[in-house]
Amino acid sequence: MLVTNVKSRPQYQQLRFDASGRFHLFIGQGEGGLAFQRVRPELPDSAEISVIYTGESLTGCDLSEEVSGCGWRQLTLLPTQVDALQLLDEVLAKSVMGIRLYVAGSEGFIGVAEQVAARYNLQSDELQREHQGSSARRVYCVHCQTSRDDVTTNIVVCRGCGRHLLVRDHYSRRLAAFMGVMADAEAPGCLPELCEVYE
Numbered sequence: 001m002l003v004t005n006v007k008s009r010p011q012y013q014q015l016r017f018d019a020s021g022r023f024h025l026f027i028g029q030g031e032g033g034l035a036f037q038r039v040r041p042e043l044p045d046s047a048e049i050s051v052i053y054t055g056e057s058l059t060g061c062d063l064s065e066e067v068s069g070c071g072w073r074q075l076t077l078l079p080t081q082v083d084a085l086q087l088l089d090e091v092l093a094k095s096v097m098g099i100r101l102y103v104a105g106s107e108g109f110i111g112v113a114e115q116v117a118a119r120y121n122l123q124s125d126e127l128q129r130e131h132q133g134s135s136a137r138r139v140y141c142v143h144c145q146t147s148r149d150d151v152t153t154n155i156v157v158c159r160g161c162g163r164h165l166l167v168r169d170h171y172s173r174r175l176a177a178f179m180g181v182m183a184d185a186e187a188p189g190c191l192p193e194l195c196e197v198y199e
Helices: 032-042 064-068 081-094 107-119 192-198
Strands: 023-029 049-054 075-078 099-105 127-131 137-141 147-151 155-157 164-172 177-182
Touching: 023 032, 023 081, 032 049, 032 064, 032 099, 049 064, 049 081, 064 075, 075 081, 081 107, 099 107, 107 127, 107 137, 137 164, 147 177
Parallel strands: 023 049, 023 099, 049 075, 099 127, 137 177
Antiparallel strands: 137 147, 155 164, 164 177
16 A cells, blocks of 8 residues: 555445344355354344355355355355346345445455445445455556456556556545556556566
């Protein structure tokens, strides 16, 4: 990271049951299953709860069996993040006022889930986010508009245009990613040796 305390950086907290909600939707990925295991005993049996979970993650941590063993009444296990986010979109399209959304997983997964929620005008008090798992960031190349989800360094090669990107600490909620700008704009090509170390 380049700068600390950047206001655009997402802030995460542990998931907690929100009793003011009428319907509770949990969606998680990879290590996000740990948050589901932790919060499950706190949930009242009378609450209307649905769970969407995918074991697909950057680290390969699949907690599908553990999540299944928590005794959820409405649990959907899916093979990929794309499938889980598509189901989230379908559920939110049919949802009514009073829904509460709980998201747990990697930063990239949380960001994309937030994008889906924003399409249905979920407000910040209707959404909780808990970061679990990889510290990799999702980076958006401002030059070719492609994203990369596995970035753990400040300089990275864009998979879309091949530019060496400096990963800024500014996080765009609209794009659900940190901004990557050309690192060697004044002297293109001067960073290949440095980027090999970071790749």
